[in-house]
Amino acid sequence: xQAIASAQEPAVRPRRKxxxxxxxxxxxxxEHGYAMTxxxxxxxxxxxxxxxxxxxxxxxxxxxxxxxxxxxxxRSRVLITGExxxxxxxxxxxxxxxxxxxxxxxxxxxxSYRMVVGEAGRLPDLGRLYYDNGAGRLLGRLEQFFxxxxxxxxxxxxDARRAAEQFVGLVRGDLMLRALLGVDERxxxxxxxxxxxxxxxxxxxxxxxxxxxxxx
Amino acid sequence: xQAIASAQEPAVRPRRKxxxxxxxxxxxxxEHGYAMTxxxxxxxxxxxxxxxxxxxxxxxxxxxxxxxxxxxxxRSRVLITGExxxxxxxxxxxxxxxxxxxxxxxxxxxxSYRMVVGEAGRLPDLGRLYYDNGAGRLLGRLEQFFxxxxxxxxxxxxDARRAAEQFVGLVRGDLMLRALLGVDERxxxxxxxxxxxxxxxxxxxxxxxxxxxxxx
DNA sequence: GTCTATAAAGGGATAGAC
DNA sequence: GTCTATCCCTTTATAGAC
Numbered sequence: 276x277q278a279i280a281s282a283q284e285p286a287v288r289p290r291r292k293x294x295x296x297x298x299x300x301x302x303x304x305x306e307h308g309y310a311m312t313x314x315x316x317x318x319x320x321x322x323x324x325x326x327x328x329x330x331x332x333x334x335x336x337x338x339x340x341x342x343x344x345x346x347x348x349x350r351s352r353v354l355i356t357g358e359x360x361x362x363x364x365x366x367x368x369x370x371x372x373x374x375x376x377x378x379x380x381x382x383x384x385x386x387s388y389r390m391v392v393g394e395a396g397r398l399p400d401l402g403r404l405y406y407d408n409g410a411g412r413l414l415g416r417l418e419q420f421f422x423x424x425x426x427x428x429x430x431x432x433x434d435a436r437r438a439a440e441q442f443v444g445l446v447r448g449d450l451m452l453r454a455l456l457g458v459d460e461r462x463x464x465x466x467x468x469x470x471x472x473x474x475x476x477x478x479x480x481x482x483x484x485x486x487x488x489x490x491x
Numbered sequence: 492x493q494a495i496a497s498a499q500e501p502a503v504r505p506r507r508k509x510x511x512x513x514x515x516x517x518x519x520x521x522e523h524g525y526a527m528t529x530x531x532x533x534x535x536x537x538x539x540x541x542x543x544x545x546x547x548x549x550x551x552x553x554x555x556x557x558x559x560x561x562x563x564x565x566r567s568r569v570l571i572t573g574e575x576x577x578x579x580x581x582x583x584x585x586x587x588x589x590x591x592x593x594x595x596x597x598x599x600x601x602x603s604y605r606m607v608v609g610e611a612g613r614l615p616d617l618g619r620l621y622y623d624n625g626a627g628r629l630l631g632r633l634e635q636f637f638x639x640x641x642x643x644x645x646x647x648x649x650d651a652r653r654a655a656e657q658f659v660g661l662v663r664g665d666l667m668l669r670a671l672l673g674v675d676e677r678x679x680x681x682x683x684x685x686x687x688x689x690x691x692x693x694x695x696x697x698x699x700x701x702x703x704x705x706x707x
Numbered sequence: 708g709t710c711t712a713t714a715a716a717g718g719g720a721t722a723g724a725c
Numbered sequence: 726g727t728c729t730a731t732c733c734c735t736t737t738a739t740a741g742a743c
Contacts, residue, residue, distance in 0.1 A: 292726085292727090306612070307613075308526065308609060308610070308612070308613075309526075310524065310525075310526030310527050311526050311613075313717075313718060313719080314718075314719060314720080315717085315718075315719090323727085323728095324727060324728050324729075325719090325720085325721095325728095325729095326720090326721075326722090326726095326727070326728065326729085327726070327727055327728075329719095329720070329721075330726065330727080334719080334720080335719070335720095386612060388608075389608055389609060389611060389612055390609075391672065392604075392605055392608045392609060392671050392672065393524060393605060393606075393608060393609020393610070394524070394609070395605060395671060395672050395673040396522070396524070396602060396605055396673065397523075397524075397527075399673035402671075402672035402673040402674060403672065403673065403674050405672060406668070406669060406672045406674045410665060410668060414665070434689070437686075437689050440664050440665050440686075441661055441664070441689070441690065441693055443665065444660035444661055444663060444664060444665070445657055445660055445661070447660060448656050448657070448660060449626060449630070449656050449659065449660070452622070452626060453622060455608050455611060455618075456607065456608065456611050456618035456619065456621060456622045457611040457612065457615035457618040457619065458618060458619045458622045470653075470656075473650070473653050473657070474657065476697075477657055477693070477694075477697040477698075478693075478697075480696060480697035480698075481692075481693040481694075481696035481697045482693075482696075508708090508709090529735075529736060529737085530736075530737065530738080531735085531736075531737090539709085539710095540709060540710050540711075541710095541711095541737090541738085541739095542708095542709070542710065542711085542738090542739075542740090543708075543709055543710080545737095545738070545739075546708065546709080550737080550738080551736095551737070551738095
């Protein structure tokens with residue numbers, strides 16, 4: 276019944292298994308959460324025996340930590356590019372706004388956040404790691420962009436970091452919280468666009484350079 | 492060893508036990524999350540036998556649902572009062588901003604949100620209930636306040652609901668997300684005030700009535 | 708209604724063969 | 726390195742006495 280392994284392959288591709296395990300664990304942790312995911316299930320999903328899991332990871336917590344660390348790297352890949360000078364500044368804000376909002380309410384982001392938030396009370400180090408790799412990086416890039424814009428006279432000079440936080444908060448609206456809580460079945464493109472448009476509008480009204488004042 | 496109950500009290504205060512159970516379950520679920528809280532622990536914390544739990548609640552999920560429903564009612568009690576005409580409008584915004592922010596990053600709110608968010612994927616109805624009773628109510632009251640303010644010429648006329656969402660987003664900053672992820676050990680009053688101040692400033696710049704235009 | 712005691716199942720982790 | 730089989734503990738849920 277069982278396939279007879281030839282003696283030729285005792286240690287077959289050592290890298291492969293780890294990736295299978297990490298991917299399988301990620302899927303299950305995101306979908307069912309930490310506590311509700313069993314090592315049995317991970318082993319089955321990864322098509323590996325349970326004992327093999329414990330060869331690569333000391334325990335369930337370590338496996339979870341590895342998933343989070345891997346997760347953080349893959350998030351926050353949003354295109355904040357200062358180039359493309361031909362583009363209208365407001366149009367650029369709209370583009371960034373949409374990109375950021377799309378990322379924040381994407382199903383993968385949501386299930387990812389749920390997984391981490393649910394355990395953040397018990398594993399604060401992982402929460403911090405996740406924030407730094409995700410929202411932290413995004414805010415950093417946005418801050419740089421706004422700093423340049425302020426220097427270039429596109430925006431009123433002020434705290435660029437604060438501006439970045441506010442911009443994210445404005446285009447996020449309460450859509451992310453609603454997504455985290457599973458409030459909406461589906462959010463239409465129109466709703467999303469409306470939030471971004473209003474957010475950019477508010478942001479720009481507050482940060483645009485006054486035509487009259489500031490004659491330094 | 493055990494106290495001998497007099498025959499006078501077979502069904503002692505039927506209401507009492509339920510409250511004990513609900514309170515104990517709430518504490519444990521908030522602290523340890525759904526999956527990591529055992530019915531044994533709840534029974535012990537509530538000073539009740541495990542069998543008694545199952546008299547009042549069909550199972551663990553039902554108990555959790557009861558906790559969430561109870562929880563939602565108690566949140567969102569923030570004082571948004573339109574009266575007090577003597578107060579400067581910006582000062583009022585600052586007061587509301589602080590009250591809202593305080594609520595959002597309060598430890599009870601954070602552990603509460605963690606508990607619900609962590610399970611929202613499996614129990615979407617509870618997530619919606621929680622949102623409606625919490626953030627939903629808050630936004631509703633704030634919307635009313637802004638609508639009055641717009642009508643009274645204190646703010647530029649526009650979508651009051653959207654303004655409410657943006658106001659909350661601005662005074663929240665990313666403090667709540669950081670709190671949910673356990674990023675900061677402690678947030679100083681100075682940091683909090685700084686976020687509120689900047690948020691109100693941005694909000695007011697965007698929504699104040701232009702001195703020159705709008706001569707309808 | 709409330710308790711003690713226990714059934715029934717599932718989970719994390721490991722021993723030992725190959 | 727990888728597997729099968731298993732240990733041992735915890736968990737949900739219930740039976741039965743009072």
